[in-house]
Amino acid sequence: MQSLQHQKTEQVQQILQEAKIDCWLIWVRETSLIKDPVLPLIYDGDLVWPSALLYTRSGERVAIVGNFDAGGVPEGLFDRVIPYNEGISETLVAELTRIDPASIAINESLDDVAADGLTAGMKALLLQVLSGTPYVSRLVSASPVIGRLRGRKTPQEIERIEQAVGITESIFAELHEFLVVGQTELAIHRFVHERMEAHNVGDAWQANHNPAVDAGPNKAFGHLGPTETRTKEGQLLHLDFGVRFDGYCSDLQRMFFFGPPTRIPTEVAAAFDAVRGAIAAAADRVRPGALGHQVDSVARRFLSERGYAPFQHALGHQIGRAAHDGGTLLGPLWERYGDAPNGILESGNVFTLELYATTKHYGQVSLEEDIVVTGDGCRFLSHPQQKLLCVQRG
Amino acid sequence: MQSLQHQKTEQVQQILQEAKIDCWLIWVRETSLIKDPVLPLIYDGDLVWPSALLYTRSGERVAIVGNFDAGGVPEGLFDRVIPYNEGISETLVAELTRIDPASIAINESLDDVAADGLTAGMKALLLQVLSGTPYVSRLVSASPVIGRLRGRKTPQEIERIEQAVGITESIFAELHEFLVVGQTELAIHRFVHERMEAHNVGDAWQANHNPAVDAGPNKAFGHLGPTETRTKEGQLLHLDFGVRFDGYCSDLQRMFFFGPPTRIPTEVAAAFDAVRGAIAAAADRVRPGALGHQVDSVARRFLSERGYAPFQHALGHQIGRAAHDGGTLLGPLWERYGDAPNGILESGNVFTLELYATTKHYGQVSLEEDIVVTGDGCRFLSHPQQKLLCVQRG
Numbered sequence: 001m002q003s004l005q006h007q008k009t010e011q012v013q014q015i016l017q018e019a020k021i022d023c024w025l026i027w028v029r030e031t032s033l034i035k036d037p038v039l040p041l042i043y044d045g046d047l048v049w050p051s052a053l054l055y056t057r058s059g060e061r062v063a064i065v066g067n068f069d070a071g072g073v074p075e076g077l078f079d080r081v082i083p084y085n086e087g088i089s090e091t092l093v094a095e096l097t098r099i100d101p102a103s104i105a106i107n108e109s110l111d112d113v114a115a116d117g118l119t120a121g122m123k124a125l126l127l128q129v130l131s132g133t134p135y136v137s138r139l140v141s142a143s144p145v146i147g148r149l150r151g152r153k154t155p156q157e158i159e160r161i162e163q164a165v166g167i168t169e170s171i172f173a174e175l176h177e178f179l180v181v182g183q184t185e186l187a188i189h190r191f192v193h194e195r196m197e198a199h200n201v202g203d204a205w206q207a208n209h210n211p212a213v214d215a216g217p218n219k220a221f222g223h224l225g226p227t228e229t230r231t232k233e234g235q236l237l238h239l240d241f242g243v244r245f246d247g248y249c250s251d252l253q254r255m256f257f258f259g260p261p262t263r264i265p266t267e268v269a270a271a272f273d274a275v276r277g278a279i280a281a282a283a284d285r286v287r288p289g290a291l292g293h294q295v296d297s298v299a300r301r302f303l304s305e306r307g308y309a310p311f312q313h314a315l316g317h318q319i320g321r322a323a324h325d326g327g328t329l330l331g332p333l334w335e336r337y338g339d340a341p342n343g344i345l346e347s348g349n350v351f352t353l354e355l356y357a358t359t360k361h362y363g364q365v366s367l368e369e370d371i372v373v374t375g376d377g378c379r380f381l382s383h384p385q386q387k388l389l390c391v392q393r394g
Numbered sequence: 395m396q397s398l399q400h401q402k403t404e405q406v407q408q409i410l411q412e413a414k415i416d417c418w419l420i421w422v423r424e425t426s427l428i429k430d431p432v433l434p435l436i437y438d439g440d441l442v443w444p445s446a447l448l449y450t451r452s453g454e455r456v457a458i459v460g461n462f463d464a465g466g467v468p469e470g471l472f473d474r475v476i477p478y479n480e481g482i483s484e485t486l487v488a489e490l491t492r493i494d495p496a497s498i499a500i501n502e503s504l505d506d507v508a509a510d511g512l513t514a515g516m517k518a519l520l521l522q523v524l525s526g527t528p529y530v531s532r533l534v535s536a537s538p539v540i541g542r543l544r545g546r547k548t549p550q551e552i553e554r555i556e557q558a559v560g561i562t563e564s565i566f567a568e569l570h571e572f573l574v575v576g577q578t579e580l581a582i583h584r585f586v587h588e589r590m591e592a593h594n595v596g597d598a599w600q601a602n603h604n605p606a607v608d609a610g611p612n613k614a615f616g617h618l619g620p621t622e623t624r625t626k627e628g629q630l631l632h633l634d635f636g637v638r639f640d641g642y643c644s645d646l647q648r649m650f651f652f653g654p655p656t657r658i659p660t661e662v663a664a665a666f667d668a669v670r671g672a673i674a675a676a677a678d679r680v681r682p683g684a685l686g687h688q689v690d691s692v693a694r695r696f697l698s699e700r701g702y703a704p705f706q707h708a709l710g711h712q713i714g715r716a717a718h719d720g721g722t723l724l725g726p727l728w729e730r731y732g733d734a735p736n737g738i739l740e741s742g743n744v745f746t747l748e749l750y751a752t753t754k755h756y757g758q759v760s761l762e763e764d765i766v767v768t769g770d771g772c773r774f775l776s777h778p779q780q781k782l783l784c785v786q787r788g
Contacts (some may be wrong), residue, residue: 009537016405028508032599033431034714046600048718049730066730067706072603072619085706087729107639108514110522113424120502128504204438205426209466225466312461312479322427324442335481336460 004247007154008041009061009077012145013040015152017183019144022101026053029124036107036117038146040247040321045072050125052092053078056099062076064091089129098136104135105142113337114326115146146244147327150320154350158372158381160248161319161350164201165370165381168243168250171195172389180393181233181258185213185226188237196243204249204323209370217363231391234259236268236362240335242323249323250382253368257388264388269306270367271357272388278302279369279384282315282330286345286371286378293341299355304387308357314341316351319370325350348383349373398641401548402435402476403455403471406539410451413538416495421448421512421520430501430511432540434715436642439466444519446486447472450493458485473642480673480680483523490529498529499536505732509540510719515670528637544714546742548729552766552775554642555713555744558595559764561777562637562644568785574787575627575652579607579620583629592635597635598636598643598717605635611757625785627652630662643717645775647762651782658782665702665751665759666782672696672777673747673763676709676724680765680772687735689724693749702751708735710745719744743767744775 002010016024026043028036028048043053049066063078070083084091096104108123109115118126130136153161174195175188178378192211196203203210213226216235231237235258242251255272257264282299296315304310314331317324328343354368368380396404410418421436422430423444437446437447443460455779457472464477478485502517503509512520524530548554568589569582586605590597597604607620610629625631629652636645649666651658676693682748698704711718722737724745748762764775 031717033507033720034511035428037427046603071613089729106514108518110515110519112515113427116513117428118514119510120500120512120514120517121504121506123511123517124502125504186619217467284643324424324427326427335483 003044003074004154004156005042005044005074007156008149011149011152012042012055013057013059013150015145016055018148019105020103021105021140021142021145022057023096023104023347024055024105024142024145026107027051027122029122037114037322038117038149041149043077044074050122051181052088052095054095054099056101057176060099060262060340062095064095074390092129093133096130096133101135102138103140104138105140105145107142107146107233109141109143111340112143112147113324113325115143116324117142122268138307138320143312145341148346150325151318151327151346153350153372154348157248157320158348158350159249160246161370162381164243164245164248164250165203165252167199167201168241168252171199171243172239172241172252172254175239176256176389176391179231179237179256179391179392181231184228186214186228188215188231188239192239192241199243202244203271204244204251207229211239214238214363217359217361219363230237231258233311234263236365236388238364238366240366240368242319246280247321249319249321250370251319251323251368252370252382253354253366254385255365255367255388256391258391259264260392261282261388261390264390265362267359268362268365270306271359274303274306274308274356275365275367276384276386278355279367282353283371283378283380286351286373287376288345288347288373290345291341291345292328292330292345293333295345296332296341302331303355303357311355311357315355316353317350319350345373347373347375396531397438398548398550399436399438399468400470401550402543404473404541405546405548406436406449406565407451407453409539409542410449412542413499415499415534415536415539416451416453416497417490417493418449418499418536418539420501421445421514421516426547428513430718431508431716432501432511432543435543437471438468444516446482446489448489450495451652454493456489458482460652475623480674486493486523490524490527495529496532497534498532499534499539501536501540503535503537504669505734506537506541506720507718508544508716509537528689541737542740543718545712546743546764547714548742551642551714552742552744553643554640554776555764558598558637558639558642558644559646561593561595561639562635562646563777565593565637566633566635566646566648569633570650570785571629572781573624573625573650573785575785577625578622579609580622582607582609582625582633583620586633586635593637595637595639596779598638598645605633608632608757611753611755619784625652628657629760630762632758634760634762642716643715644764645713645717645762646764646776647748647760648779649759649761649782650785651787655782655784658784659756661753662756662759662782665753667703667760668697668700668751669749669761670778671710672749673761676747677765677772677774680745680767681770682739682741682767684739685735686722686724686737686739687727689739690726690735694726695746697749697751700751705749705751710747711748713744713746739767741767741769
C-alpha cells in the first residue's frame with residue numbers, strides 16, 4: 001500500500017486544478033524546530049536548509065533541498081529532487097522561470113492556522129529571492145489548497161480517526177468502571193493516562209490538559225488542567241479527551257453523574273437533552289455544500305429556543321493529524337474565527353460537534369461527538385452519548 | 395525551585411534593556427498545530443486563540459489570551475492575565491497604547507529560525523490590528539532578544555544538556571560492547587533505540603535519522619536513515635546521535651573502526667587526527683566576544699592546511715531545547731547561513747563543534763563534540779573522542 005504521504009500527494013494536482021492555482025510552493029527550513037503543519041501530510045521527514053517543494057497544476061512535483069537533505073527524500077514523492085550547496089536562490093528562480101506559473105500559492109493565511117505555516121522571515125526571504133522576477137507579484141494564499149487537502153480525508157485517514165475514536169470510547173468505558181465518589185480530578189487524569197499507555201496511544205493535545213477533567217459545578221470548562229477537586233454524590237463529572245492513534249486524533253466529551261438515574265436533577269436532565277438534541281439537529285443539517293456557520297447556527301438556535309445562554313465557542317472544528325485541523329469551521333461569524341465559518345463542507349471532512357448548556361446549580365453540561373461528512377449527510381464516528389453515565393459506587 | 399520557564403522569564407527584562415527594545419510581543423495562536431519555537435522557553439502550555447504575551451523593558455509582563463485559555467496560564471509568569479471573548483484587537487491596542495513602546499519586537503527573522511516563529515498570516519493580522527496606530531511603524535525583529543534568551547543557558551539548562559550528553563556517551567559505550575563485524579546499519583539503529591528506551595530519553599531529532607548510522611565508505615553523511623549496509627572488517631562506522639533529556643538535547647558524532655588499532659589505515663589515522671585537531675584548535679579560539687565565523691575559520695584553516703577539502707556545513711550550532719537551537723552560528727559567511735555567523739559568543743552558550751575530513755578509500759571521518767562557553771574560554775560537556783573506537787569481534 002502507498003504511504004499516506006503518497007496518497008495525499010496524489011490529491012494535490014486535482015485540488016490545484018479546482019482552485020485554479022498553477023503552482024504550490026512549500027517553503028520551509030529547520031522543520032524540527034518549527035514545522036509547517038501541512039508538511040507531515042505530504043512529506044514524512046525533516047528538512048534542515050531552506051527547501052522548496054513545488055507542485056504544479058500539470059502534475060509536476062519538484063523538491064529543491066540542501067545537499068545533506070537530498071538523500072532523505074522518500075522515493076516517489078517527487079519527479080525530481082534538486083540538491084543545492086551554498087544557496088537555493090538561483091535554482092528556485094530557474095525552476096519557477098521554467099514552470100512560469102501565473103499564480104504561486106504560499107502557506108500564508110489570516111484565518112486558517114493550518115494554512116499559515118510560512119513564517120514571516122521565510123516570507124521576507126522569499127520576496128528577496130524573487131525580487132526582480134515577475135513571480136513576486138504572483139503570490140496567493142494556499143489556504144484553498146490546504147483546506148481541501150487536509151479536509152478531504154482519504155479512506156485510510158478516516159479509518160485511523162475512527163480507530164482513535166474507538167479507543168477513546170473504550171477508555172471512557174474503562175473509566176466508567178473505575179469511577180467512585182470522592183476521587184480527585186488528578187487521580188482520574190492519571191487513570192486515563194495509564195489506560196492510554198495500555199492502549200499504546202498518544203495525546204491529541206497537551207498531556208496535562210488531556211483529558212480536561214471537571215468535577216462538580218465550580219470550574220468553567222476550558223483548557224484547564226485537573227485539580228485536587230473531588231467527585232461528589234449528586235454532582236456531575238465532565239471529560240474532554242482525545243487520543244492520537246497512528247498520527248490521527250479523536251476529540252470527545254462525556255458526562256458522568258454520581259448517583260442513580262432517578263436522582264438526576266431535572267435541570268441537569270433538561271440541559272443534557274438540550275445539548276444532545278442540539279448535536280442531533282446540527283448533524284441533520286450537515287451535508288456537502290452547506291456552509292460552516294449554517295450548521296453552527298442550527299445548534300445555537302436549538303439551544304437558545306430552550307432558554308440557554310449561547311455557548312462561547314464554535315460548534316465544531318475539523319480533526320485529523322491535529323485535534324484542531326484547520327479549514328472550514330462550524331462556527332459563528334465572530335472576529336476571532338475570521339473567514340473559516342464561511343467554508344463549504346465537503347464529503348470526507350471530519351468534524352467535531354460540541355457544545356454546552358449551563359445549569360443553575362450543577363455547572364455546565366457539555367458533550368462532543370465526531371462525524372464524517374458523507375455524500376448526502378454525515379455519519380457519526382463516535383456513538384453519541386444518549387444519557388448521563390451514572391456512577392453509584394462510593 | 396522555580397520552573398525553567400520562570401527562570402527564563404526572569405532573563406527577559408535584562409535582555410530587553412541590553413537590546414534597547416521597549417516591548418517584546420509574542421503573538422501566537424493554536425500552538426499545538428504550529429508552535430513558535432521560543433514559546434516552550436517561557437510558557438509551558440498551549441494557547442488556542444490569538445494570544446499576545448507582552449514583556450516590557452521596565453519589567454512588566456502581560457498576557458492577553460482567550461477566555462478558555464486564561465485559567466491555564468501558570469502562576470507567576472505574568473503580572474496580569476487579561477482574558478477576552480470575541481476578539482483580541484481592542485484589548486491589545488489598549489495595552490500597547492498604555493505602554494506606548496518606542497519599539498515592539500516581534501518574532502520575525504531572515505536568518506535565525508529560532509527567532510522566526512511568527513507566521514506570515516499572523517503578521518498580516520497584527521498589521522491589521524495595529525493599523526491606524528503609531529505602533530505599526532515601531533515593529534522590529536526580536537532576533538537580538540531570542541538569540542540571547544535561548545543562548546544564555548541558565549545553570550539548570552546547562553546541567554540538563556550535560557546530563558543528555560552523559561547519557562549519549564553511555565549509550566555509545568554500550569554500543570561499543572554490542573558491535574561486531576557484519577551488523578546492518580538498521581540493527582545498530584535498533585540497538586541504540588532500545589538503549590534510549592532503557593535510559594528513558596527521547597530523540598534530539600527525527601527518530602528514523604537518529605542516530606545517523608553510516609557503515610563503510612559509500613554513503614555521504616547527512617540526514618539519512620540507516621540501511622541494510624553491513625559493518626565490515628577494516629572499515630569505519632560513523633554515528634551522529636543526540637538524545638533529549640528533560641527537554642534538552644545532546645548532539646555527538648563518534649567513529650568506530652573494525653579491526654585492531656594496528657590495522658588502522660594511515661590515511662584514516664591522518665584524517666582522524668586532522669578532525670580531532672581542528673576541533674581542539676577551534677575550541678581554543680572560543681571565548682566570549684569572539685564572532686561565530688572566526689571560530690569556524692580556525693577549524694577550516696586547520697583542515698585545509700593539511701590538504702583536506704572544506705567541510706560543507708557550519709562548524710557548530712547551538713544546542714538546547716532544540717538540536718539546532720538557533721542564534722549565533724559557528725559557520726562560514728555563506729548565503730544560506732545569512733547573518734548568523736556574525737553573532738557574538740556569550741558565556742553560557744552551548745555549541746557543537748563538528749566537522750569531517752574525506753579519505754580516498756574509507757569515506758568521511760567525522761566527529762562532533764559539545765562545549766559550553768565560559769567566562770574566558772570554553773568547557774567540553776562531552777569527552778572528546780581521542781582515538782578510533784576499535785571493534786575486534788566478528
